[in-house]
Amino acid sequence: MLNSSLCFNLLTVALKRQQKLQPKGAPRQLEGEGLKEAEETLDFSLKKLATGENAINYKISKVNSASKQTVSGTLYRINADIIDGDEITKKCDISIWSRAWLQNGIEVTFKCNNDQEVFTRQHSA
Numbered sequence: 001m002l003n004s005s006l007c008f009n010l011l012t013v014a015l016k017r018q019q020k021l022q023p024k025g026a027p028r029q030l031e032g033e034g035l036k037e038a039e040e041t042l043d044f045s046l047k048k049l050a051t052g053e054n055a056i057n058y059k060i061s062k063v064n065s066a067s068k069q070t071v072s073g074t075l076y077r078i079n080a081d082i083i084d085g086d087e088i089t090k091k092c093d094i095s096i097w098s099r100a101w102l103q104n105g106i107e108v109t110f111k112c113n114n115d116q117e118v119f120t121r122q123h124s125a
Helices: 002-021 033-049
Strands: 059-071 073-083 089-098 106-112 118-123
Touching (some): 033 106, 059 089
Antiparallel strands (some): 059 073, 089 106
């Protein structure tokens, strides 16, 4: 019994040290509910960008990975398979920087594997 208690205490100390090593404001890799939240954020942005000036027609096929960082606002970095308007699937790195207090304060940047161009669009919250 003493050994399992000692192991538990050592594990607790190790986890607390690991958490302290990650500086505040550093990006966090997302999984589970956090990954689902990133996917919902991307879906919301894609729907907003499908309307209005310079509309793009992208849909999510699969979110492969995501991170979240608190900066001046919230910055998501998402790697996803995206289906474009021609029904072609592209692997893209997408950043979504949300500064909801600004007019059109959500900035979405796309860099897709087959495209040379990196492009950015903005929309409201």
